[in-house]
Amino acid sequence: MARPPCCDKSMVKKGLWTADEDAKLLAYISTHGTGNWTSVPKKAGLKRCGKSCRLRWTNYLRPNLKHEGFTPEEEEKIITLHATIGSRWSIIAKQLPGRTDNDVKNHWNTKLSKQLYQNGIDPITHRPVSVVMQSLKELETVTASRCCSTSANLNNVVPQPALSNLFPQQQVGLSVFSDSFSEASSYAATAKATAPPSSPTGFDWTDLLSDSILMSCDDIVGANSCFGINGENNNKGRAEICGAVMEDESNGSGSFVDAILEHDRKLCSKFYELLGDEDDVL
DNA sequence: AATAGTCGCAACCGCCAGGGG
DNA sequence: CCCCCTGGCGGTTGCGACTAT
Known part of the structure; x- marks a missing residue:
């Protein structure tokens, strides 16, 4: 069943906001606060959708917003x-x-x-375009020569060189693990194949650490080394990291992202320790 | 000067999750 | 437990300003 519109579209004004409308919204919110956005336009004397008011406030009128260019x-x-x-x-x-x-x-x-x-x-994979194109060519070649099942196990389909080209450990501060995140995000953005993860902050890392992602992580490095040399240790390692990240997440968005980057660095170090090649750690 | 093309920003749309009744 | 309402999010579109021809 189609979802009803949030307001009567024929009665609300659309398009750019005028200075007068801004002034009305600003005056109302500074006096009464935001409260229920659905009722804000009526109370503020605006012929706008509540959603539109919220957006105008959030993106333009809210105090302490920077309007100059990005540094x-x-x-x-x-x-x-x-x-x-x-x-x-x-x-x-x-x-x-x-x-x-x-x-x-x-x-x-x-x-x-x-x-x-x-x-x-x-800009999607954050890899050199030439490498991405080369990997896509290899994927095309392989998929053309093999009849793929619906299995997502890339090991059965994609040659390791193609995978290692797509997901090398090669950027400062970014490990193969975060590349998996990037990969997952790219897939989500382009195909919307899966429902977005959920959490109190709108993001649940345990979902992102699902087997499919972790499988690809294992496949990428080819040595079950995202969290441990032996496969049996992986779940334990995953759980530890999930727990730590979720704990950090509860402390606010700043520490949440810091936690992601910190774990990224740790994983990067761990990866090379396991390979006995610490000199390459960036 | 007129027109077409490009760019950047503001705003809209539709979907989803969470909370309350 | 279910349904509805609301807020929030990401993707997309619209439009004015600017530039090139």
Whole structure:
């Protein structure tokens, strides 16, 4: 059954907000607070949808918002976080004081993703475009020569060189593990194949640490070494990391993201320790 | 000067999760 | 336990400003 609209579309004004409308909304909220957004437009004397009012307030009228351009430091942070957690704009925006998720999303779509591509980096996978293209060619070759079942076990289908090209450990501060996150986010963004994970903060890492993702992580490194040399240790390691991340998450979005990056670094170190090649740790 | 093309930002849309009745 | 309402999110579209021809 179709969901009814949140308000009578024929009665509400759409399009750009006027200075007068802004003033009315600002005056109302500064006096009464936001409360129930559905009732805000009526009480504030606006012919707008409650959702539209909330968006206007959140993205433009709210105090302490930055309206100037993004700094190089902010851009770097966006790129790093996007590489790690994908297009979770609200989480990324929380790491940038005065910025909204809409700001970050727009800046990414209009500038950063293009910049990355021009510099030879695929903005979805954060890998060199040439490597991604090469890997896609290899995938095409293999899938054309083999009749694939619905099994998601890439080991049976994709040659290890293709996988290692797609997911090498090669970026500062990013491990193969976070690449799996990026991969998962990219899939979610492009195909919406699975329901988004859920949690009190809108994000549940235990879902992201599902077997399919972890399988690919194991496949990528080819040595069951995401969390331990032997496969039997993997679940324990996963549980430890899930628990730690969730614990950090409860402390707020800042520590939540910090926790992700910290675990990323730890995993990176652990990975190379296990391979006995610590010199390569970035 | 007029028109087409591009860019960047603001706003909208539809979906989802959580909370309350 | 179910249903409805609301807020929040990510993707997409619309539109004005700017630039190139």
